[in-house]
Amino acid sequence: MDILNWVGRFHPALVHLPIGILIIAAVFHWISARRPGWKGTAVVSTLYFFGFLAAAVAAFAGWMLAKEGGYQSDTIFWHRWLGILMVILSFVLWRLNRNTSRITMSWLGVGLIFGLLLVGHLGGEMTHGENYMVENAPNFVKKLASYEEGTHYPVYNDPDSTLVYADIIMPILEKKCWTCHSNNITKGGLNMEDLEAFLKGGKNGKVIEGTATSSELFKRVTLDPESKKFMPPKGNALSYGEIKLLEWWLDSGAPTDKSIASLETPANIQSILLSRYQLDTKPKSYIEKTKVDAVTEETMEKIRQHGFSIRQIAMNNNFVDVGWRDVDSLSVNNEIGILEEIADKIAWLDLGSTNLDDASFKVIGTMKNLVRLKVEDNPVTDAAIKDLSDLKHLESLNLYKTKITDICAADLVNLKELKKLFIWQTEFGDEGSTQLKAALPKVEVIGGYTLNTPPSD
Amino acid sequence: MHMYQEYIEKEIQLKTRRHFLRNCTTGLGAVALAGLGCQSKTTANIFAPTEMGGRATLSHYMARAKRVIYLHMAGSPSQLELFDYKPTLNQLHDKECPQSLLEGKKFAFISGTPKMLGHQAQFKQHGQSGAWVSDHLPHFSKVVDDVCFLKAMHTDEFNHAPAQLFLYTGSPRLGRPSIGSWVTYGLGTENEDLPGFVVLVSGGMTPSAGKSVWGSGFLPSVYQGVQCRSHGDPVLYINNPDGMDRRLRGQTIEAINQINQKEYETFGDDETLTRIAQYEMAYRMQVSVPDVMDISKEPPYIHDMYGTEPGKSSFANNCLLARRMAEKGVRFIQLFHWGWDSHGAGKSEALNHGFLDRCREVDQPMSALIRDLKQRGLLEETLVVWSGEFGRTPMMENRGGVANPFVGRDHHTDAFTVWLAGGGIKGGLSYGETDEIGYYGVKDQVHIHDLQATMLHTMGLNHEKLTFPFQGRDFRLTDVAGKIVQEILV
Numbered sequence: 022m023d024i025l026n027w028v029g030r031f032h033p034a035l036v037h038l039p040i041g042i043l044i045i046a047a048v049f050h051w052i053s054a055r056r057p058g059w060k061g062t063a064v065v066s067t068l069y070f071f072g073f074l075a076a077a078v079a080a081f082a083g084w085m086l087a088k089e090g091g092y093q094s095d096t097i098f099w100h101r102w103l104g105i106l107m108v109i110l111s112f113v114l115w116r117l118n119r120n121t122s123r124i125t126m127s128w129l130g131v132g133l134i135f136g137l138l139l140v141g142h143l144g145g146e147m148t149h150g151e152n153y154m155v156e157n158a159p160n161f162v163k164k165l166a167s168y169e170e171g172t173h174y175p176v177y178n179d180p181d182s183t184l185v186y187a188d189i190i191m192p193i194l195e196k197k198c199w200t201c202h203s204n205n206i207t208k209g210g211l212n213m214e215d216l217e218a219f220l221k222g223g224k225n226g227k228v229i230e231g232t233a234t235s236s237e238l239f240k241r242v243t244l245d246p247e248s249k250k251f252m253p254p255k256g257n258a259l260s261y262g263e264i265k266l267l268e269w270w271l272d273s274g275a276p277t278d279k280s281i282a283s284l285e286t287p288a289n290i291q292s293i294l295l296s297r298y299q300l301d302t303k304p305k306s307y308i309e310k311t312k313v314d315a316v317t318e319e320t321m322e323k324i325r326q327h328g329f330s331i332r333q334i335a336m337n338n339n340f341v342d343v344g345w346r347d348v349d350s351l352s353v354n355n356e357i358g359i360l361e362e363i364a365d366k367i368a369w370l371d372l373g374s375t376n377l378d379d380a381s382f383k384v385i386g387t388m389k390n391l392v393r394l395k396v397e398d399n400p401v402t403d404a405a406i407k408d409l410s411d412l413k414h415l416e417s418l419n420l421y422k423t424k425i426t427d428i429c430a431a432d433l434v435n436l437k438e439l440k441k442l443f444i445w446q447t448e449f450g451d452e453g454s455t456q457l458k459a460a461l462p463k464v465e466v467i468g469g470y471t472l473n474t475p476p477s478d
Numbered sequence: 479m480h481m482y483q484e485y486i487e488k489e490i491q492l493k494t495r496r497h498f499l500r501n502c503t504t505g506l507g508a509v510a511l512a513g514l515g516c517q518s519k520t521t522a523n524i525f526a527p528t529e530m531g532g533r534a535t536l537s538h539y540m541a542r543a544k545r546v547i548y549l550h551m552a553g554s555p556s557q558l559e560l561f562d563y564k565p566t567l568n569q570l571h572d573k574e575c576p577q578s579l580l581e582g583k584k585f586a587f588i589s590g591t592p593k594m595l596g597h598q599a600q601f602k603q604h605g606q607s608g609a610w611v612s613d614h615l616p617h618f619s620k621v622v623d624d625v626c627f628l629k630a631m632h633t634d635e636f637n638h639a640p641a642q643l644f645l646y647t648g649s650p651r652l653g654r655p656s657i658g659s660w661v662t663y664g665l666g667t668e669n670e671d672l673p674g675f676v677v678l679v680s681g682g683m684t685p686s687a688g689k690s691v692w693g694s695g696f697l698p699s700v701y702q703g704v705q706c707r708s709h710g711d712p713v714l715y716i717n718n719p720d721g722m723d724r725r726l727r728g729q730t731i732e733a734i735n736q737i738n739q740k741e742y743e744t745f746g747d748d749e750t751l752t753r754i755a756q757y758e759m760a761y762r763m764q765v766s767v768p769d770v771m772d773i774s775k776e777p778p779y780i781h782d783m784y785g786t787e788p789g790k791s792s793f794a795n796n797c798l799l800a801r802r803m804a805e806k807g808v809r810f811i812q813l814f815h816w817g818w819d820s821h822g823a824g825k826s827e828a829l830n831h832g833f834l835d836r837c838r839e840v841d842q843p844m845s846a847l848i849r850d851l852k853q854r855g856l857l858e859e860t861l862v863v864w865s866g867e868f869g870r871t872p873m874m875e876n877r878g879g880v881a882n883p884f885v886g887r888d889h890h891t892d893a894f895t896v897w898l899a900g901g902g903i904k905g906g907l908s909y910g911e912t913d914e915i916g917y918y919g920v921k922d923q924v925h926i927h928d929l930q931a932t933m934l935h936t937m938g939l940n941h942e943k944l945t946f947p948f949q950g951r952d953f954r955l956t957d958v959a960g961k962i963v964q965e966i967l968v
Binding site: 292295296299301306308309330332333334335336337338344346395397417419421441443445467468469470471472474475 | 536537538539540541617620668670779782783842846849850852853854855858938962964965
């Protein structure tokens, strides 16, 4: 019945009356117990009577309000029956005031006070949300309540292991929606904490359907904030970043178990993920994606004995960076064979200015994961380039001050990933560049500069 | 292994029962102090001389840059005469500055109500990226497509010395290690024969903050910057005196080091190891330094490109030296060029006189440096950074409320421009914006700590993990702040 629903809405206004009256009654009761003959003793019974009356009316309204639904059954159960118990207790205290032993009366009074506090708190939790009393409390109170503030975004390192729903979307919903749509409170029949219930929707049906714009969930948070249907009705609205993330998630089909890496991330989402969570979704380079076994310290030491410098690229990356230490008694061309042992683990090789000869390129050609190769300032000819054809991941090749000519362009076109080629002080000219760029348009051929070279070349 | 754990383990290995007993006899106070971490533990044993050269420690993640060349314009050039073009400022030229911009602000010299000062330069867009550069930098305007501008930099300090300390050590007060020391501490050096951290100064003066901006603070002193002079002997007393040949010098140093080694075995003071390492390094430098510092071997076209004159002390010579050191694998090359403090109180510090000379001194060499690194394939693994220690006001300076004899601007912390190029940085990008008059950053602001974090990041170092225990806590360059500017990274 509508009229009873309307009466129910008076519950939050009415409940304060019995709480106030009954507390005064209990206080008067306590004073009169300690000071016999006190004037106030006369009104204790009357106060309990009015308290009982107000409590009964409030409880009735509360019962009606509960009928509307939307409250979590656990809390409402305790709130309802504790409320009823308060009505009964105040009735008992009114009726038995004169004829029962003082001690029983005192205990009943104490029980009433604690009951009122508890029932009031439960009611408050249902209207304002669980953390209402802690959110703005001093830090020691927060600690006591083991309440953690949601102001700092977590830092995620790896898009592969970061889940779009559990790590990104759910915390937003938790902060902005769960106050009213959780396991405890299900306003509009919608529980967003329980995933199954969330997907099922509220009493008006599904909230997630199709894309963002066709989903009630997205519509409600992007309405005119003045609108009655705007969500959340209280507190801070969703921020721009939160709305964009929500939109992106819904448009991706609202997956609940997928990782960030498995979804497509448009540029604006990439920058939001980066600035909020430090989550880098930019595509990774080849050596960051590829895993190899570590080179043992023993092997490294052996390679160092042969005149090379060797160093693991990073703590989290087993590829190595190899160079030449320029030991007087050793020649790189005699020693390079030792590198075959770790050929597929070398990502960067720097053998510039080492008198490297063409024959050594047989070994370099086996380093299949090589990304950066520096062989500048060496008597290297076109013949050497032929041996590099298998380096499918080579991105940067430094041939400056070598004896290469346009002829090697025919072999360079095999380096499909090549992005930078350095050819200053070589016979590699326009002809070679043209041939190379025709096959690999991405390649930047970097030659020499003079004082007056114009800006873009 | 984590560097700190390694440090602790090595330290424990060196401590014997005798050390403990001896400490007990000198009183429990010493033990208590030791517990508080107050011992003068300036040198960590992990960097014993044998491990110092070739062996480098591990990066936290893949490095985009192997080394840094930092070009510091000491005194702080005006961003409003070089990069930050604001047409509105020209319209407001000579009008009184509104009070709202002055309230609650502290300036080094401005007092009362200053007047706004329009650009003392003509601006044009350059390159494919359309970067704004003034006509004071004609050469630099040709390399803008390799450069990333941070237009909304800001700092905490408005006086030179503290601002320089803040920029290099992360703190405006003395005592912290400089960024070059942190980097060489974290990564070691690539060349056993040269110091990992070299400093070159031009312009006639060392920066206001003195040598502390390349000091090692509480890090082991092997990591402090080594200043090389670009005029005369690059390092003082590096040549053997008359009558002493290299063999004899070598034997002398060997004997001294043997004595020092015994000293170390007896007393276990880590600074002795540093001393041994430094003697060995000095001996190697006797050969390597004159070689790397001799720019007369460079071909004429290189001298034309940089505008260098061998034998002179100049920023141009230092830029060329920087490239030569980069080729040799020096980890951190720090240049300072003095004389940018354009207040307008005198001719040499006027925006229309001294400032223009400074522009001419740096324009060609710094542009040549970028191009020379690029043509050699070094730019992709070398991070080049250019900055002052802060910016300059859009207002004309009126020292003591009276107009200065020349045109100048006061120190300004809230907005200035820094540019970076090379290793791991997106070229042709302008990041951040200031308001219509270049007074405050309004978009994508970058703080000094953010710049430091980003620089370390390009070197493969995590600014939150690169720490050193001192006085009972772990210190780091960025203290408790710093956010990596991911948007400018490749």
